[in-house]
Amino acid sequence: MGPGGGKAKNFKETMKKLIAYCKSYVPLIILALVLGMAGAILNILGPEYLSQITDIIIEGIMTEIDLEAVVDVAIFLAILYGIGVVFNFAQGYIMATITQRVAKNLRTDISTKINRLPLKYFDKTSYGDILSRVTNDVDLIGQTMNQSLGTLVGSITMFLGSLIMMFYTNWIMALAAIASTIVGFVLMGSIISKSQKYFVQQQQHLGKLNGHIEEIYTGHNVVKVYNGEKEAKHVFHDVNTKLYDSAWKSQFMSGLMMPLMMFVGNFGYVVVSIVGAVLAHNGSISFGVIVAFMVYIRLFTQPLAQIAQAATGLQSTAAASERVFEFLAEEELQDESDKHERLETAKGNVEFRNVRFGYSDDKLVINNFSATAKAGQKVAIVGPTGAGKTTLVNLLMRFYEINDGEILIDGVPIRNLTRENIHDLFCMVLQDTWLFEGTIRENIVFSKKGVTDEEVEAACKAVGLHHFIKTLPKGYDTVLDDKANLSAGQKQLITIARAVVENAPLLILDEATSSVDTRTEVLIQQAMDKLTVGKTSFVIAHRLSTIRNADLILVMKDGDIVESGNHEELLSQNGFYAELYNSQFEDAS
Known part of the structure; x- marks a missing residue:
């Protein structure tokens, strides 16, 4: 499903949720709607006084027009319309303020919700779809609420009020x-029923187009390398053509309503003129009544199109709200407010006891895994792709909850600790370097408080990055953006410096040298060796040459430890590790 729009699955239920979400603003919304109704009523009263002015003029044509009476009625009419404008302005101001605050609150709640969702949600949901809810859907709610609600109430009031005034003035006309x-x-009902499906298709195709563009431009280099431009263009043009087709039909049919209502209004003028002329000729009504009805026809027909557009807008609001509330209702990480046990620091003893885990209940990735890492040890985790190495680290960080077994830090089960506490005990260097648009200093410090410039420089000196940074025109204040030309190795060293500054007792290195050349790998390896001093380190590496000095090597295969020991011990066993190690050197030779 694309961004909000079209028709909600459950309009009534969704609108109840939206009203409940806006409950703090309900009194102001009611005030705004009352002001809108009052403004509409004042506009409805206007034709009655126009009729009076017309009759005064007609009566005075043969003798003398009573200008004083005309002026009195005209001033009163101007005041009436002026108050109506003030009411409508106040209503518009209140609704614009409320809807933008609601949109702001929704974005804030979505942002908070994202941090509460388990990683498994992002495994099954595209980033493009989530972004669409934060941007397109929330914007649509703000726009359509502001435009549709006030318009709907004002138009209904105008429609019913003009209907009552017409019957009050003359029932025949x-x-x-x-x-x-x-x-x-x-005709309007027919158009609305046929155009709805095109609005739904338009929003669906828009969502697909957004997702496709995000995917292609995120992996632009890969698309280029594999000459996938033709296929990407084909998919783009296919979705874009479908979007054009549905958007054209929906907008064309929607655009028919206004000309249609203008025709109906003009046709109404003709009918009123003919009937009014007959009645005036018979002496049943005055000429002023015909003038009043000319205005009433406009006030009666104009709201029809506005009501239809407002109803369509509310449908779009409901559809967008449904997607946003679906996201806000997603299952969150377990509440941890009742957990009071906390490790301020850790020696670094880590134990896995009979750990079992699967991303789905019917397929286990980790089978009965047990291992012990002593404080200060460098533990390497090796094995073929899909063996469960990264999954093991994710479980240690409690990014996922284990199905069975236990993981302990200094004898304390991690399920007894909050995730925030666990994350405080770790620093992490990953294969994919993550840098944000900010200065080098800000990227190194990131979220840690109270870090001095001296500590940042000391960290960069420790990883061999200080000299390079000093060669930059702005040094540590150089902004890392699209114009910053950093190599993969330099980016990786910045993330290692970030880990040095964090200075947590436990460290995770996930294939941190896999995307760099051999010379840069040596520099990064030296930096990581300094980083691991005094820390319990878990190192995931495909290049086995980088973990020969590890205190303990855990060899994984199909979610289990098949061998463990140091480098020499494992080679002497001439088992699976020796096979992996020798095959890498054979490949290199």
Whole structure:
């Protein structure tokens, strides 16, 4: 499903949720709607006084026009319309303020919600879809709420009020006016019913197009390397053509409503003129009544199109709200407010006891895994792709919850600790370097408080990055953006410096040298060796040459430890590790 729009699955239920979400603003919304209704009523009263002015003028044509009476009625009418404008302005101001605050609150809640969702949610949901809810759907809610709610109430008031005033003024002309507009109801209803499906398709195709563009431009280099431009263009043009087709049909049919209502209004003028002329000729009404009905016809027919557009807008609001509330209702990480046990620091003893885990209940990735890492040890985790190495680290960080077994830090089960506490005990260097648009200093410090410039420089000196940074025009204040030309190795060294500054007792290195050349790998390896001093380190590496000095090597295969020991011990066993190690050197030779 693309961004909000079209028709909600459960309009009534979704609108209840939206009203409940806006409950703190309900009194102001009611005030705004009352002001809108009052403004509409004042506009409805206007034609009655226009009729009076017309009759005064007609009566005075043969003798003398009573200008004083005309001026009195005109001033009163101007005041009436002026108050109506003030009411409508106040209503618009209140609704614009409320809807933007609601949109702001929704974005804030979505942002908070993202941090509470388990990683498994992102495994099954595309980033493009999530971004669409934060941007397109929330914007649509703000826009359509502001435009549709006030318009709907004002238009209904205008429609019913003008209907009452027409019957109050003359029932025969009222029936003639209604008969001339019935055709408008029929045609408009037909157009709305047929255009709805095109609005739904438009939003669906828009979501697909957004997702496709995000995927292609994120992996632009890969698309280029594999000459995938032709296929990417084909997919783009296919979705874009479908979007064009559905958007054209929906907008064309939607655009028909206004010309149609203008025709109905003009047809109404003709009918009122003919019927009014007959009645005036018979002496049943004055000429002023015909003038009043001319205005009433406009006030009666104009709201029809506005009501239809407002109803469509509310459908779009409901569809967008449904997607946002679906996201906000997603299952969150377990509440940890009841957990009071905390490790301020850790010696670094880590134990895995009979750990079992699967991303789905029917397929286990980790089978009965047990291992012990002593404080200060460098533990390497090796094995073929899909053996469960990265999964093991994710479980240690409690990014996922284990199915069975236990993981302990200094004898404390991690399930007894909050995730925030666990994350405080770790620093991490990953294969994919993550840098944000900010200065080098800000990237190194990131979220840690109270870090001095001296500590940042000391970290960069420790990883061999200080000299390079000093060669940059702005040094540590150089902004890392699209214009910053850093190599993969330099980016990796910045993330290692970030880990040095964090200075947590436990360290995770996930294939941190896999994307760099051999010379840079040596520099990064030296930096990581300094980083691991005094820390319990878990190192995931495909290049076995980088973990020969590890205190303990865990060899994984199909979610289990098949061998463990140091480098020499494992080679002497001439088992699976020796096979992996020798095959890498054979490949290198």
